[in-house]
Amino acid sequence: MTRYVAGRLLLVIPTLLGMSLLIFALVRLLPGDVVDAMLTGDVGASAGAKAAVRRALGLADPLPVQYVKLIEGVLSGRLGASLTSGEPISGIMARAIPITGELAVLAVVLATAVGIPLGVLSAVRRNTWADLIARIAGLAGLSVPNFWFATLALLVGSLVFHWIPPVTWIPPWQDLWGNLRQMAIPAVAISVYLMANVMRMTRGTMLEVLGLDYIRTARAKGASARSVVFRHALRNSLIPVITVIGFQVGNLMGGATVVEVIFGLPGMGYTLVQGIFGRDYPVIEISAMFLAAVFVFINLLVDLLYGVVDPRIAPA
Numbered sequence: 253m254t255r256y257v258a259g260r261l262l263l264v265i266p267t268l269l270g271m272s273l274l275i276f277a278l279v280r281l282l283p284g285d286v287v288d289a290m291l292t293g294d295v296g297a298s299a300g301a302k303a304a305v306r307r308a309l310g311l312a313d314p315l316p317v318q319y320v321k322l323i324e325g326v327l328s329g330r331l332g333a334s335l336t337s338g339e340p341i342s343g344i345m346a347r348a349i350p351i352t353g354e355l356a357v358l359a360v361v362l363a364t365a366v367g368i369p370l371g372v373l374s375a376v377r378r379n380t381w382a383d384l385i386a387r388i389a390g391l392a393g394l395s396v397p398n399f400w401f402a403t404l405a406l407l408v409g410s411l412v413f414h415w416i417p418p419v420t421w422i423p424p425w426q427d428l429w430g431n432l433r434q435m436a437i438p439a440v441a442i443s444v445y446l447m448a449n450v451m452r453m454t455r456g457t458m459l460e461v462l463g464l465d466y467i468r469t470a471r472a473k474g475a476s477a478r479s480v481v482f483r484h485a486l487r488n489s490l491i492p493v494i495t496v497i498g499f500q501v502g503n504l505m506g507g508a509t510v511v512e513v514i515f516g517l518p519g520m521g522y523t524l525v526q527g528i529f530g531r532d533y534p535v536i537e538i539s540a541m542f543l544a545a546v547f548v549f550i551n552l553l554v555d556l557l558y559g560v561v562d563p564r565i566a567p568a
Contacts, residue, residue: 268544272322334527341535345539348520358435360446360500370455374454389451401441402510405440421517437515443504449496453496458489501546509525
């Protein structure tokens with residue numbers, strides 16, 4: 253198990269470096285830069301004035317120098333400041349991370365709490381009305397885009413129930429009930445796709461496991477139906493489900509962008525979009541690298557959970 257964990261940890265370093273280099277290169281390929289965005293409409297701004305602003309902002313340095321400075325800042329914790337507002341990026345991240353983190357956690361909890369029981373029920377009651385309803389719901393969840401669901405929920409909430417989301421985020425440590433009311437619909441909107449995926453994966457793996465020999469042996473020995481389903485079948489069906497959840501958590505944090513914009517939640521996705529609009533390189537790079545790091549570490553956690561769920565994957 254120790255060798256398994258060490259091998260997975262060693263793979264994280266080159267992965268993060270490769271992601272940082274790719275993000276840096278893609279950001280520099282964006283048309284225009286922050287100077288062009290800042291001086292848009294200023295017909296009196298000469299090429300010399302723009303060049304002077306770029307030198308002041310450090311954008312005139314060679315690209316390898318800029319990349320090294322970026323990595324040094326990340327490793328030392330000095331993330332720098334926004335090129336457009338001058339606000340420290342650490343402060344921007346401190347405001348945005350809790351919002352997106354809470355959205356992702358609520359979405360995963362909802363998807364897991366609903367998707368796994370529905371998948372088990374669908375597999376155990378195969379070809380019944382319960383199975384049919386669960387399969388139709390899963391197909392609908394895969395087909396409905398989260399931004400469409402979020403927009404429809406906002407329209408129905410405002411026109412029918414006269415509910416309008418607050419213009420500012422309510423921290424849970426200040427008003428837990430108000431926070432949950434504000435975050436419930438956005439969390440449901442981004443959890444629908446994951447919920448459907450979890451349900452379908454649980455159903456498929458449960459059906460496969462329920463047909464194996466050791467399940468028939470357990471039933472022949474007199475094990476109760478509950479014990480067969482939850483103790484024997486479900487545990488051995490969880491590895492593909494854990495994989496789906498792990499891969500989707502990173503996507504949730506990045507895919508919540510449109511939902512955050514619709515509901516006015518200044519999370520990581522919203523911050524990243526605003527940085528792209530303003531060509532604010534440090535904000536874009538730090539935000540994208542953070543999301544990439546979350547994705548990598550969540551998948552590392554999934555790999556480690558494999559060894560817990562099935563010891564054969566991580567031999568001693």
